[in-house]
Amino acid sequence: RAVVRSAIKKNMQVMGVRRGYNGLINGDMSEMNIRSVSNVLHRGGTMLLTARCNEFKTEEGQNQAVEVCKQMGIDGMVIIDGLVVIGGDGSFAGAQKLANLGINTIGVPGTIDLDIACTDYTIGFDTALNTAVEAIDRLRDTSESHDRCSVVEVMGHGAGHLALYASVACGGTACWVNEIGFDVDRDVIEKINSSIRTGKHNFIVIVSEGITDVHHLARYIEEKTGVESRATVLGHIQRGGTPTARDRIIASQMGCYAVDLLEQGIGNRVVIQKNAKIIDYDILEALTMKKGLDRGLLEVNQIINI
Numbered sequence: 001r002a003v004v005r006s007a008i009k010k011n012m013q014v015m016g017v018r019r020g021y022n023g024l025i026n027g028d029m030s031e032m033n034i035r036s037v038s039n040v041l042h043r044g045g046t047m048l049l050t051a052r053c054n055e056f057k058t059e060e061g062q063n064q065a066v067e068v069c070k071q072m073g074i075d076g077m078v079i080i081d082g083l084v085v086i087g088g089d090g091s092f093a094g095a096q097k098l099a100n101l102g103i104n105t106i107g108v109p110g111t112i113d114l115d116i117a118c119t120d121y122t123i124g125f126d127t128a129l130n131t132a133v134e135a136i137d138r139l140r141d142t143s144e145s146h147d148r149c150s151v152v153e154v155m156g157h158g159a160g161h162l163a164l165y166a167s168v169a170c171g172g173t174a175c176w177v178n179e180i181g182f183d184v185d186r187d188v189i190e191k192i193n194s195s196i197r198t199g200k201h202n203f204i205v206i207v208s209e210g211i212t213d214v215h216h217l218a219r220y221i222e223e224k225t226g227v228e229s230r231a232t233v234l235g236h237i238q239r240g241g242t243p244t245a246r247d248r249i250i251a252s253q254m255g256c257y258a259v260d261l262l263e264q265g266i267g268n269r270v271v272i273q274k275n276a277k278i279i280d281y282d283i284l285e286a287l288t289m290k291k292g293l294d295r296g297l298l299e300v301n302q303i304i305n306i
């Protein structure tokens with residue numbers, strides 16, 4: 001929405017490409033006007049649809065996309081001279097390829113996983129986090145009423161940001177993420193048993209997806225602590241839904257910033273948020289960086305969730 005409206009304000013023509021790189025390869029795109037993006041601000045998902053595209057990983061696919069970029073326009077004559085790609089690392093790797101082939105490309109970080117190293121924030125994270133927090137709060141009500149332990153798997157695609165933030169926000173007794181050394185007996189069982197001795201009766205254990213079978217873990221906890229346990233995989237409910245104000249605002253800022261870069265003829269950059277400021281960063285460098293967990297937040301989680 002921000003890209004479309006700010007570009008039109010700058011007298012640019014805007015084409016919306018459907019289903020990501022698939023649409024670029026197949027020329028599946030249409031002109032957008034300021035009203036094409038009316039009433040989408042408060043909606044989840046994507047009005048342009050999305051898809052994974054294996055063809056774009058090949059040289060032929062990339063060349064075909066460049067051809068389409070060069071030829072497609074609203075009347076078949078207009079040259080597409082700038083592309084805004086919203087997505088995560090995979091989308092940026094593709095954007096970088098296009099930039100190398102001469103298409104000015106700007107990446108805008110959009111993923112609930114927060115796993116893009118060069119930026120402090122990725123669009124969608126706050127909405128997914130708030131969805132997870134609301135769900136875990138509900139699970140806590142049951143756990144509290146029944147003196148149970150609730151083992152909850154959250155998404156993250158191998159990155160523990162969503163799990164850690166959810167743990168701090170929901171008071172996770174334990175938070176199991178890939179990035180730190182974790183021992184189930186020490187970090188879950190012993191912790192629950194010692195908390196029982198200090199009068200605690202209900203527990204939330206948060207696990208980042210892909211680490212272990214949470215149903216199995218719940219049975220193990222029950223066996224070793226005597227606390228009745230249930231497992232829940234939050235799954236795809238963490239995606240979609242009404243975006244939070246934070247997501248709407250940052251997406252608006254980043255979209256406008258992306259168009260400003262294209263207007264100046266700049267490409268091969270990612271729009272990022274760093275220390276509360278929207279700035280830009282080299283795509284290639286961005287792709288080589290590794291993002292660690294927020295150490296300060298990890299420490300807070302360990303200090304207060306006892």
Ligand code: F6P
Nearest residue numbers: 111112113155156157158209239
């Ligand atoms: O990258 C976002 C994400 O939701 C991850 O957290 C998760 O691992 C993955 O996508 C799920 O992908 P799919 O919808 O293809 O199952």
